[in-house]
Amino acid sequence: MSQPPTNASSRAALPLLDSEVLRTFVTIAESGSFTRAAQQLFRTPSALSMQIKRLEETLGQTLFVREARHVRLTAEGEVLLGYGRRLLKLNAEAVTQFLAPTLEGRVGFGITDDVVGRILPNVLSRFARSHPAVQVDVVVGHSIDLFAKLDDGELDLALVMGSESRQDLHREVIHSETLVWVGHEDGIAVEQRPLPVTLAQHGCEWRRITLNALDDASVDYRIAYSCDYCSGQEAAILADLAITAFPKSLIRPPLKRLTNDALPPLGGYQVALVNHPGRSNASAALAEHVLEADPTPQFSTA
Structure with missing residues (x-):
């Protein structure tokens, strides 16, 4: 009497997905057309059709x-598109690890406080795995100060807030978001007059947007607390000493979005990666990791 296959033998019998076929599948999915995908891959539409047919037969699913x-x-x-993108990316990382020239040197990377926790751990972790011989020196500060350090050669690239654009710098926007008013969920600071607000020091884009909105709406306010770090501003809100303007994605209990009619609407802001053209291979590699990162927090509840 034959024995049923063991789990190990069942796993061993599973087919392997060919990376070339996966690339074809992802290209068709992203272009929405066999013809456009064939042009991008320098193949005929019929050849791509045969690949997808075999893939569908292998998986037993219509894709x-x-x-x-x-x-x-x-x-x-x-579902397969998500897996396909990750597998192709992992394959590229594995090949790069062994075939790409070893990068060495130092990269000066500037970043603003509001983005540090959102993007830095993931970027540094992935970059260290890909380029372990590169030293990354991180500087946290205001955008205006990071621009100065770029000019002085202390930094190779920086993540900054605002729309400032200069011909001598290469700029790529990686995130855009609107600011909203934030206070304690049980707080009364929003009812006080003058309106108490907590802000960063001069040079912060959020401070500029907030004060312009209050001035344009002729709201009577006072700066009750100031701190250059988001955690310090959160402390003032948690103590119900003030309210502030934060991105919606940063709000988590016991903070809440305020919708008081007396509060003026706030504008949006951008986070951009800036660097000098002709940067080193090491800084270019770090820039690629930054551009691939997701700057949106995973704890958003607003």
Whole structure:
């Protein structure tokens, strides 16, 4: 009497997904067309169609809904797209680890306080795995100070807030968000007049946006507390000493978004990666990791 296959033998029998076929699948999914994907991959549409047919047979699932001039993913195709992107990225990292020239040297990286916790741990972790011989020196400060350090050569690249653009710097926006009013969920600071606010020191983009909004709306306010770090401003809100303007994505209990009619609307801000053209290979590699990172906090509850 034959024995049922063990878990180990079942796992060993699973087919392996070919990276070339996965690249074809991802390209078709992102372009929405076999024809456009074929042009990008320098193949014929029929060759791509045969690859997808074999992939669908291997997985036992229909991955695309074919329509007149384009294709769209099925529910199973959407699931595979996430896996496919991650597998291709992991494959590229593995190949780079062994075939790419070893990078060495130092990179000066500037970053503002509000972005540190959101982006830095993931970026540094991935960069250290890919380029362990590169030393990264991190400087936390206001955008205006980081620009000065770029000019002085102390930094190679920086994540800054604001829309400032200069011809001598390369600038890529990685995040945009609107500021909202924030206070303690049980607080009464928002009802006080003059309105008590907590802000960073001069040079902060959020401070500029907040004060401009209050002045334009002729709101009577006072700066009750100031601190250059978000954690310090949160402390003033938790003590119900003041309210402030934060990105919606930074709000977590017991803080809450305030919708008081007396509070003026606030503008948005951008986080951009800036650096000098002709940067070193090491700083260019770090810039790629920064651009791939997600700056949105995972604890957002607002």
